Amino acid sequence: MNFVKLFLFAIFTTLFFVELNAQSELMLKNSDIEGVSAEGKFWWWNNSARNGADATFSIEDFDTNPGSEKALKIETHRLGDKGWFLSTQYNQKFKGKDGEKVTVVFHAKEVNGNGKIKLVLQNDIKGSFQGKDFKLSKDWTSYTHAFTVKGKSQNNQIKFWYMTEGATFLLDDIKIFK
Numbered sequence: 050m051n052f053v054k055l056f057l058f059a060i061f062t063t064l065f066f067v068e069l070n071a072q073s074e075l076m077l078k079n080s081d082i083e084g085v086s087a088e089g090k091f092w093w094w095n096n097s098a099r100n101g102a103d104a105t106f107s108i109e110d111f112d113t114n115p116g117s118e119k120a121l122k123i124e125t126h127r128l129g130d131k132g133w134f135l136s137t138q139y140n141q142k143f144k145g146k147d148g149e150k151v152t153v154v155f156h157a158k159e160v161n162g163n164g165k166i167k168l169v170l171q172n173d174i175k176g177s178f179q180g181k182d183f184k185l186s187k188d189w190t191s192y193t194h195a196f197t198v199k200g201k202s203q204n205n206q207i208k209f210w211y212m213t214e215g216a217t218f219l220l221d222d223i224k225i226f227k
Contacts, residue, residue, distance in 0.1 A: 094121065096137050102129035104211065106137070109219055114156040114189045120221035128214045132167060137220070138208040145172070145198035145205045145227065152195040153207055155223040162187030164216035169208040174200035180210070185218070 096106040109122040121137065128135055145151060153168055162185070169180045177199040183192050198205060207225060211218055 094137055095140050096121075096123070098129075098135050100129045100131070100134045101127065102134035103127040104135055112219060114221040117156075117221050120219045123211055123218040123220070125211050125214055125216050125218070128212070132210045132212060133169075133208075135211045136169075136208050137211075138206060139223070139225075142172075142204045142206050143225070143227075144203040146201045147198060149198045149227060150195055151198055151205065152193060152226040153223070154191060154193045154226070156189050156191050156221045157183070157185050158187060158189050158219050159185040159213070160187060160217040160219070164211075164213040164218055166218060167210040167212055168192075168194055169210060170196040170198075171206055171208065172198070172200060172202035173204040174202050176200075177202070182212070189219075189221075 096104075098104045098106075103126040105122075105124040105126070107122045107124075109120040110118060113120040123137070125135060151170060153170070155168070157166065164185045165182055166185060167180045167182050169178065171178045179196050179199070181194040181196075183194075207223075209220060
């Protein structure tokens, strides 16, 4: 009988620690890029081209990740001197503590298969910037990267920088887990 109790205790303890360490999707507003405002813009995403950078940002409703209805389309005309001059940022910031893991999963492609983007995690603490470069394929592909939060902040933010001039990027189904 003691063996059964010990066995059940071991199973419950294991399940508790697995659940405790499992990442869960952040319930961020429309991070999957499906909702569009009356002006035809994505509600929770802000596109930026500044200091000489130039791009056309639009909604793609034909060539989307399978199962999706809309994707963000970025046609880069001119890059700025710095990578962040041409970017898209998720406007809803989220909290995180030092050492916490944040995983970003997104689907993307570049129509010619030679575009490079940078996925960025940053907050308001000096030295918090982290980036990961991705060379995109011409087919819809799922990309994943895990960041470790630097510092304790309620202002963590995900951004994408477009690093190839004359490219057409498509971005869809973005999920953030922690």
